[in-house]
Each structure stands twice: as structure tokens, then as C-alpha cells.
Amino acid sequence: LEVFGQSGGYLVIGQTSLDFEVRPSASAQGGAFGARSVMGVDDATIHVNADDVHSFNGTEDRSLGFDIQPAVRDLVSNIASTGLERVAVVHDRLRQIVRVAVPRVYPSTQAGEWVLDLVRTRDQEGVPAWYRTDIAPNFYIYWDGNEPTAGNRGRLFFLPASTNGHVFELHNGQSL
Numbered sequence: 001l002e003v004f005g006q007s008g009g010y011l012v013i014g015q016t017s018l019d020f021e022v023r024p025s026a027s028a029q030g031g032a033f034g035a036r037s038v039m040g041v042d043d044a045t046i047h048v049n050a051d052d053v054h055s056f057n058g059t060e061d062r063s064l065g066f067d068i069q070p071a072v073r074d075l076v077s078n079i080a081s082t083g084l085e086r087v088a089v090v091h092d093r094l095r096q097i098v099r100v101a102v103p104r105v106y107p108s109t110q111a112g113e114w115v116l117d118l119v120r121t122r123d124q125e126g127v128p129a130w131y132r133t134d135i136a137p138n139f140y141i142y143w144d145g146n147e148p149t150a151g152n153r154g155r156l157f158f159l160p161a162s163t164n165g166h167v168f169e170l171h172n173g174q175s176l
Contacts, residue, residue, distance in 0.1 A: 003022075004031045004032035004038050004045075004047050006031045006032070006033070006049075008030065008031050009030075009031060009047075009056060009061075030047075030049035030050065030051045030052075030054065030061075031047070031049050032047040032048060032049055033048055033049060033050075033084045033085055033087045034084070034085035034086065034087065036086070036087065036088040036089065036139060037049075037087040037088065037089055037100075038089065039089040039090060039091050039098070040091070041055070041091045041098060041118075043057060044056060044057040044058075045057075046064065046089055046091070046098055047089075048087050048089060048100055050072075050076045050084075051072070052064070052065040052069065052072060053065035053068065053072070053100065053114075053116070064116060065130070067129065067130040068106075068114055068130050070106060071102075071105065071106035071114065071132075074104065074106040074107070075102055075103070075104050075106065078104055078109075079103050079104055083103045083104075084103075086101075086103060086138065086139075087100065087101065087102055087103070088100070088101040088137065088138070088139045088140055089101075090140035090142050090156070091142075092142065092154075092156055093144060093154070094154040096117070096118040096119050097115055097116065097117055097118065098115070098116040098118065099113050099114075099115050099116075099137075099140065100113060100114040100115075100116070101113045101136075101137040101138065101139065101140065101158070101161075102114060103161070105132050105134075110134070110136065111136035111161040112132055112133060112134055112135065112136055113132065113133050113135060113136070113137055114130055114131075114132055115130065115131050115132065115133060116129055116130050117129050117130075117131070135158070135160070135170075136160055136161040136162070137158035137159065137160060137161065138158070138159045138160060138161045139158065139159055140156065140157070140158050141156070141157040141158070141159070141167070142155075142156050142157075143155045143156075143157075155169060156169070156170040157169050157170065158170060
């Protein structure tokens with residue numbers, strides 16, 4: 001079990017609920033902004049913190065944010081810690097995309113999201129793997145389980161930062 005605090009990662013190792021230990025992970029580069037800024041992606045965990053966006057596989061932390069490091073620095077410099085706690089991450093397994101909702105998208109001062117296309121690489125034809133959008137999610141709702149209604153699996157919804165109570169659908173599970 002991996003647990004991320006604000007300043008570091010921890011591993012919970014054990015055999016039963018009564019026989020376990022909590023160890024600080026020396027290889028985790030940092031913690032996470034909050035509970036919504038951590039997401040399991042394949043065999044790793046993506047977490048967003050004040051340094052970068054990282055992928056932690058249990059033994060090592062790897063930076064994913066080379067293309068967005070100026071945006072991360074801008075975010076940390078200009079948003080209060082209570083705003084950073086609202087950073088949210090979701091992994092769209094069907095499209096192999098990681099979305100990060102942030103309260104400030106560099107170079108603007110508006111809320112938005114960073115999107116990492118896991119299929120593209122940073123060096124592929126000079127096109128960065130990261131891009132930004134102008135939608136401003138507060139948090140995501142991703143239907144990725146065994147949905148009882150056919151066609152509902154893979155639907156992605158978000159509640160916008162302007163809390164007017166409306167939920168919007170980014171895409172349904174049928175279209176790519």
C-alpha cells in the first residue's frame with residue numbers, strides 16, 4: 001500500500017491487518033498536494049506535488065513533468081495551500097490520457113487542466129506529450145467499473161470550478 005503525505009511517500013508492508021509496518025519511501029521524490037492529486041495508472045501511481053508530476057512504481061519516482069515544470073512552479077508560487085489541495089488527477093484508461101485539474105493554468109491566471117497523452121512521447125516529432133485545455137474541472141467522476149448499464153463504462157464527467165451544481169460530460173465510453 002502506498003500512502004502520500006504532503007512531504008513524502010510511505011509504504012505499508014505486511015501480511016495481515018495486525019502484522020504490518022509503515023516505512024518512509026526513500027525513493028519517492030515528494031508527497032502529494034492532497035487526496036485527489038494521486039491516481040493509480042497501470043503499475044504505477046501518479047502524484048502531483050510542489051516539485052513536479054511524478055510516476056512512482058514502488059521502488060523509484062520518475063518525473064513526468066519536464067514540459068510543464070514552469071507551469072508547476074507558477075502554480076505553487078501563486079496559489080494558496082488550500083487551493084493546491086484541490087488539484088485532481090484522473091486516468092482515462094480507454095484513451096490512455098491523464099488529466100490534472102489545476103486552479104491556475106500557466107501563463108494565464110484562470111483555472112484549467114493539464115493533459116498528458118501516455119501514447120505520445122515527449123520527443124516524438126517535437127510534439128510535447130503535455131497540453132492544456134481551457135475547461136476548469138473542480139473534480140472528475142470516471143465510470144471505470146463494471147457498470148450495470150451497457151455503454152456506460154468509460155464515461156468521464158467533471159464538476160466545473162464554478163460551483164453552479166452542473167455536471168458536464170467530457171466524453172462517453174463509446175467515442176474516442
